Amino acid sequence: MNLLEKLHNGLVFFDGGTGSCLQAAGLAPGEAPEIWNRTHPQEIESLHRAYIEAGAEIIKSNTFGINPLRYPNDCAERVTEAMSIAHRAADGRAAVALDVGPLGKMLAPLGDLDFEDAVSAFAAVIRAGAARADLILIETMSDTAEVKAAVLAAKENCDLPVFVTLSFDGTGKLMTGADPLTALSLLEGLRVDAVGLNCSMGPDAMIPLMETLYAHASLPLIANPNAGLPREENGKTVYDLGPADFAAATAKLVAAGARAVGGCCGTTPAHIAALKQAVKDLTPLPVISREETVVSSFSRAVVFGNRPVIIGERLNPTGKKKLKEALRAGDMSTVLQIGIAEEEQGAEILDVNVGLPEVDEPTLLTRVMGELQAVTALPLQLDTSSPVAMERALRRYNGKAMVNSVNGTEESMNAIFPLVAKYGGVLVALTLDESGIPETAAGRLAIARRILDRAAAYGIGKKDIIFDPLALTVSSDITAPGTTLDAISMIKKELGAGTSLGVSNVSFGLPDRETVTSTFFAAALDRGLDAAIMNPGSAIMMRTYHAHLALAGKDPACADYIAAIQRLGASASTATAATATNTAADGAQNLKFAILKGLRTESVALTTALLAEKSLLTIVEEEILPALDECGRRFEAGTLYLPQLLMSAEAAKAAFDTAKATLPEAPATKGRVILATVKGDIHDIGKNIVRVILESYGFSVIDLGRDVAPEAVLRTAKEQGIGCVGLSALMTTTVPAMRETVELLHRELPHVKVCVGGAVLTAEYARSIGADAYCRDAMATVRFAEQFANERV
Amino acid sequence: MIRTYTFNADELTPSPAEALSYLRIKGTPDDATDALLSACLAEVGSIADCRCRAGVFDLAFADSIHPVLRDSWLRGCDRFVLFCATVGIEIDRRIARYALTSPARAAVLDAAGGALVEALCDKLTERLSAELAPARFGARFSPGYGNFPLAAQRQVFSLLELSRIGVGLNDSLLLSPAKTVTAIMGIKT
Structure with missing residues (x-):
């Protein structure tokens, strides 16, 4: 019986802590446990053996702290050494987990470790250790982006089962904000084989987290708690749970849903032996295949099915001149403001589409996605017809995204299903195929059925597909809305699958479109529509939505409806x-x-x-x-x-x-200015202040954001023909990047005037790096722009 | 040994005067600014995630952080405390968001976050001083201050294993979250 079968059949036992046991054997405080693989291989092997004799069926290699960032010269060698020791100790009596810990460096945007560099670092560990391992255990993770990088590295470099355990803090959240459901959705999307909890706290504090995981998980669950809480005694760290207390407390985790159990910091072979004794007769709760549709971001999960989900449609350049210009120029603030406005208006998910003929869509979609995830916790719906752009964005997306879209054509299914099978996601599936959109509801149902069958072959279940039966224009076909509504009902009834609709299309070509759209929306909601891609800024659509919830019995005491009307204003009181x-x-x-x-x-x-x-x-x-x-x-x-x-x-x-x-044409700007916080610098509050003041004076600002490479400033100045640039830097360490940017601009575009500002700068310093002016504050920048940006466009 | 400390933001008392000084406001602010500051101090308190790492080291260890310390800042001390305090990443997210929707609030929230992390440093110092009583602490100073170079941030970062509390250090020596402080204090027994 292999390990996964064993895990699905009953309890499996992990070993316990390493560092704390080695400290008892003489490892100095502060000395890294992995050092002993070289200096004390016998002690490491003995510890592994002691755990196996205590009943551990999976032992963790002593590789937690080994990665190429810590050991750039001999990472692979160190991993191999540790794996040899574990392999020798196990000798076929226990499975060996290649233990993968956090890299010890923060990923962007918190730190400056790039996502792909993190994947490469984990990959180096996996490649070195997989040959001697029976499974990969990615543990003590507290950042969803980092754990995603680790899982991808494991999946891309071996075929072993991948187990992941997370370390939640006392508030029940990961360091980067995810609760158990949010993190679980990401990991199940990535197709790991088991998930669970380790470290950070004792077994008792893990119980509510385990209960939440069990309520939502379709995977076997793991619990490797600490031996209670650490405290200091005579300069040594001790833990407050002895073997018996630890075993009794951890047994409750089995009752809450765990089926692979062991220990983390402070636990010893005696703890594992006691644990095994205490739980060996327990039958773990069954692993249940849950049918819950969940999308998530780094800190928030949206569950479908409870009430219809509003997906904001405004981040799409089609027919929006201002957004088009902003996307072309790389002006992120305009783009982000649209997303934030949608959130404030009530969107629960944001559709993100940056498709324009003249942009590099894979790069731009990934960038906009990353910037949005820095200012909003809403899950995103990635909307592109380019599979390349979709893959780039899905790979880096922090969470489990919605994928807009796949359809019933072979080409689309072949391109999109593998992406969702690898990176996770909830698909929006359009009911059309090579022959177009069927005219009947039954025809659309048939395509939906085929999409489900084909998706199943990729391991993509019904819960990860939402069907869009396509709203067509009523003015060109009077029967079209009825067909769409029938398709919603049939997909729900026959397939038990969720539905979503871009509702606005229905009213195309008619006067007072919102009246038509919102009436259709109400009808679709009544048929059981699960999500709508719509404009949350439309008061009439939002009123319709909240009225539906009240009428459908989903708004106790109509409290949400009343609150919404207070926010939106009543439709009749406009005159007042x-x-x-x-x-x-x-x-x-x-x-x-x-x-x-x-x-x-x-x-x-x-x-x-x-x-x-x-x-x-x-x-x-x-x-x-x-x-x-x-x-x-x-x-x-x-x-x-x-x-x-x-x-x-x-x-x-x-x-x-x-x-x-109120004007038909945008009025002439006072002039255009590029603003950027220079490469390496991530503190941009000063630059943001300057932007607001400049804009209030009527200047158009192209805000390139923070950590901007010199080449990006040059490219924008050149392409947009802008002669006035403002650069900011907060730290002395980033002033060289500022100098580099000024020099590049002056060399390539001698007519461009550059002003600089920021906490560490002085007029003299500004002169020494070749800037045309030093602006001590926002008003000084206005004066500078009045002098040099007075172009007419 | 290096330990992790966590605090609730409601244990902290950030100083409005400190926040005003970050905004370069001398004297009494107008009513609107005053109201905004109160709101922002309440907001940072409600979203803060206060974590610290701190350890006590023998003076001899100071050289491994930076050689200037022993004969200047730590003169006359036999040990020293090295610590990091952060109020978490959500404040950065809010500042970034307000920068797009309400820049005045972004600027004041930034200042309030600064005052909050200072208050956290004070609270941690209070806790450490109770643990180490009757020893007394010297002045608190940070990499980048005086002759203590900013580059020492790298040593501080790895010594305290700051990624354990979600703190990052980039190649430009910027700490993340933005409202994070690292500092040293000499200990006189």
């Missing part, structure tokens, strides 16, 4: 709101005052009112600019501080955007 606005707007003085005071909402309302009588240009010249100038002067004089300046800038920008939105 307009009157209130007019009352507030009693003269020119007020908008200026509102901006000076930094009152954003009031500024928008006042601008709306003023637009009835004045042109945009007049409002800008008579109200917005004078207010900003006064703020700027007071800031320069030291009588007004940064937060107030920013609040005023926000109010001014909101007023400006409100006015601009």
Whole structure:
């Protein structure tokens, strides 16, 4: 019987701690346990043997701390040595787990270890150790990105079973924010063979986490707890649970769902022997194949089926000029603002589509995805027709993504199924094939059935597929909406599968589209639609959604509906709101005052009112600019501080955007400026402040973000024909990157003017690195831009 | 031995004056700024994840961090404390998010986060000083301060095994999360 069969049939026993046992044998505190593979191989072998004699059926190789980042010269050799010792000790009596621990360096964006470098580092360990191992044990992981890198390395470099145990903290979260369900969804998506918990706390604290895992997992579960909590006694670390107490407490973990049990820090062969004695007659809870559809990010899981899920559709350049321009220029702030707005409007998942003919889509999709994951915890739906872009993004996505989309054509299924089988994900499957979209609901059901069958061959189950039966335009075919609605019902009833719909299409070509779309949306929800790809910024769609939940009995006491209407405003009270606005707007003085005071909402309302009588240009010249100038002067004089300046800038920008939105054509910008925080520097708050102030003064800012390579600044300046660049750096260590960027720009584009700023810079320093100006604050940058960015585009 | 300490943010008392000084505000702020600061101090408290690593070392060990320490900052001490304190990554995420939606709030939250990590350093010092009583601590100083070069951050990072509390150090010697402090204090017995 192989190990996996054994695990599915009953209990399996791991060994216990290594470091704490070696310290008892003389390993100095602070000395790495793996050193002893070389200096004391006999002691390591004896410890392995002691565990096997105590009843361990899986022993962990003494390789936890070995990786190429710690041992760049002889990592492989060290792994091989450890594996030989374990193999010799096991001698066929126990399985040997190649033990893989964290790299000890943080992955980007927290640290600067690139994801692929992490994969390579783990791969080096796996390649060196797999030949002598019976399984891979990736353990004590507390970062979902790192554990994903480790699992991919294991899968790509051996065929052994992969077990993963995670280390949650006292709040029940991983260091990077995932709860057990969130982490589980990622690992099940990656097709590991068993998951569980180790280290960080004693067995008692693990019980609720194990219960949560068991409620959702379709895999065997592992528990390797510490021997309670560590404390210091006479300079030595001791743990508070002896063998008997440890065994009694760990038995409760078996009752909660664990079927592979052993120990971590502080446990000894005596602990394992006691544990085995205590639980040997217990029957573990069955491994159940759960049918739960879950997508996740690094810290949040969304479970389908409870109530319909809103997927925001706005991050898609089709028909959106501003987003198109932002994507082409690499201006991330505009892109991210759209995503954040969707979240605030109620989206639970964000669709991300960056498909434009002239961009490098694989690179851009991966970048936008990464930047979004730095500012929102919402799971993402990766939306691209390019399998290359899909793979690049899926590989790096931190969580279990939605994959938009596959369809019933051979080409699509052959390209997309392998990606989901490898990286995990929930597929959006369109019910069309080589012959197009069937005209009947039964035809769409047949395609759905075929997609399910084909997916099963790749190990992709029904729970990881959501069908989109395709909403077509009612104005061109009056029967189309009925067919789509019937298909929703049939897919649900016949296949028991989930459905999603891009609902907006239905109203194409008709006046007052939202009325048609929202009515169709209500009908689809009534048929049991599980998710909708829609605009959460549409108040009528959101009202319809919340009304549906109340009517369908999914909103106890209609509390969510009432809260939503308070947020969205009632559909009948629009006139009342307009009157209130007019009352507030009693003269020119007020908008200026509102901006000076930094009152954003009031500024928008006042601008709306003023637009009835004045042109945009007049409002800008008579109200917005004078207010900003006064703020700027007071800031320069030291009588007004940064937060107030920013609040005023926000109010001014909101007023400006409100006015601009009424114009058919975007007004001429005052000039364009590129901003970037230089390579190696990740602190960009100063640059962000400068951006806001520049924008409030009417400049267009292309914000390249932080950690920006010199070449990227040059490329943007060249491609966009921009002559004014602002660079920021916080640390002395990143000033060389700033110098490099300035030099590159001046060499390649001599007409470009560069200003620099940041905590460690001075005017003299700025001169010495060749900058055209030193700007001590945001206002200084405005003055610089007024001088050099006064182009017309 | 090097230990991990965790604290609840509600045990900490970040100083509004400290936050104002990061914003270069001298004197009394206006009402709007004051209200924003109170809100931001409450917000950082609600999302903070306060973790520390700290260890006590013999003076001889100081050379392995940086040779200047023994004859300057640690003169007259027989041991020293090396520690790291962080208030966690969620504050960075919020700052990045507000930078896109409300830059004023981003700037003030950044300052509030700075004040919070200082308060965490104070709380940790209080705890350590109780553990090591009656020994007294000298001044707290960090890599990059005076003649203690920033490059020593590398030694501090590996010595304290900071990845255990989710702290990263990049090639430019920036610590992540942004609101993270490493420091040394001499111990006089």
